[in-house]
Amino acid sequence: MVLSTTVSQRKHIKRKAPRGFLKRVFKRQKPHLRLETSGDLLMHLNCLLFVHRLAEESRTNACENKCGIIKKEHVLAAAKVILKKSRGMMKAKQK
């Protein structure tokens, strides 16, 4: 039964979430805000999905260019698309 908010130390989780890193980033950006405990896990999930989409898009770009290697240009083009998607409608509307 897991009734603790933290993961026990002896567990070796693969693909650990860098919770400290995420918390620090958030604090740096928005010092006046607070982040909840599980919030950083969802943040990590969000990052994972973002990176996932980015990688997929970059791969698609590279394949379209018939390159065996993902190059900077591919990544750049992919980032433009994905960042626009990830911004959320608000910012897009504001734009």
Add this chain to the structure above:
Amino acid sequence: MADSGSPDSEPTTRTLLRRVLDTADPSTPRRPRSARAGAQRALLETPSSRRLSSQTKTTARRRSQRIRSIGKLAHVQASGYLEEQTPRTLLKNILLTAPESSIVMPKSVVKPGPAPQVVQPSSRESSRGSLELQLPELEPPTTLAPGLLAPGRRKQRLRLSVFQEGMDKGLPLSQESRGNADASSLTSSLNLTFATPLQPQSVQRPGLARRPPTRRAVDVGAFLQDLRDTSLALAPPGESLTAPVATLPTDTVLEDTQPFSQPLVGRSPSVHHSLPCPSHSGAEDAERAVSHRTRSTGPRLQNNSPGKPAQLLAGKAEVDALAMNFPNTSSSIFGEVGVEPLQDGVGGEAEERTEKSLSMSKVKEAARARGSARAQEPEGHTQVTEAEGSQGAIETKEPEGSSGDCPTSSRRVSPELASSTPEFLQAKRIQGLEPAPPPSTAVLPSEPLEPLSARLPPRARTPGPKACQNPYKTGLSHYAKLFSFYAKMPMEKKALEMVEKCLDKYFQHLCDDLEMFAAHAGRKTVRPEDLELLMRRQGLVTDQVSLHVLVERHLPLEYRQLLIPCAFSGNSVFPAQ
């Protein structure tokens, strides 16, 4: 018989049979049944009457049984009976085998015969019927029976004990059956009586007794091999930052189990006095050295073959193992060239390792430009000459080679360098990894260098990235690694840097959005609901795909447990909603 006149308070089969045997004529059973039957019936009545008081039911049953048995006996007698198995012998056998039970139960009891002569032929029948199986086993005891019956004492206990002694029967069993009042129990006890002889037989037949387990002397070679195997199993999981910690428990475990640490300890301190064991604790250097020596063989040999990329995290495990082992092994080998105290397998492998280390030191020389390292080269060369070969194989293992070189050449490395290396190592650890062998190898000597800090001058080292930037870069590189994994295609280094830039922008957008959502809800704390709303906005969470689904897909189980509410026993839900 003396006991004939004194009836028992609880007349048992035994007593009755006893009486029968004593009173009955020692002649052949082929007498006219009528006379005997009458006598038997008379005799039977008295015990039966006595028993009536104790157990009406049984006697009634017995009576019916008797009648039945008599009927059967008529048949039997008419058919003829084997001479060798007289009722007398049968009764004797029954006496011998039947346990002491005061209350005689139906059928099986009746058959053994409360009734004397009536039972005698019935006993024949019964013995043949129910106890037939028992008779063959009784054959050997029958020889003893006359002897047992000779005392003819009323005391059943004594006779039983005597009988048991002779029959090697378990005494408690018969005593237990004494109290049994069931026919089934009697039968079971009767059956058991035949089962038990096997046990006591072992007492009489020591050959059948269980021998104490022979203990063989511990095979040193096999033991070390097992140690290596276990260390092999332990080493791979000890990756990343847990490597140094993981080595600790393995070390302690190995230390405890090492029976040969004592002889080696005497040697190792003398050897390692100049090479205090690395990092974790300097207290157990000697044992650690030994354990490392033995442990290093497994992980080293295993790690060397796959030729892992010089990832800091992965390489760290190797480095830690190698670094710790190399000075020990190399020093031990070099210091004790004349001495061959090492175990056969360990010694051979240690030699191999030192060979590798030496040859790797050669490789390292070309790779790195270190003044102090070069100073060590002639030394390394002389030692390299000792161990030749296997260089080709070692060429491929540059990371290990560099690590190997560092320890071997680092024996005289400056303490300043040693002091700086731990910091560097720490920084490197935090950084996550840039897959650059030189920086990782620069990190490698940190472990063995730390103990050498006292005497050795600091080594010139490439400056690490800025400390303030490090943690942030580390985190970004963590996600960049994931990017390269998800892409499943080779990538340029520049592309990775590009990815890190994108991530930076993404984090900024993320925080802004979260702030907006929290402010929209009138809160100053960002809660998971804001995150969910963000993901919905991004199009990740739809009506078809819920947040929980995404959590289950992409996050490890431990985080899933923290995020998705689950019901537990005691009417509790975690996490609380």
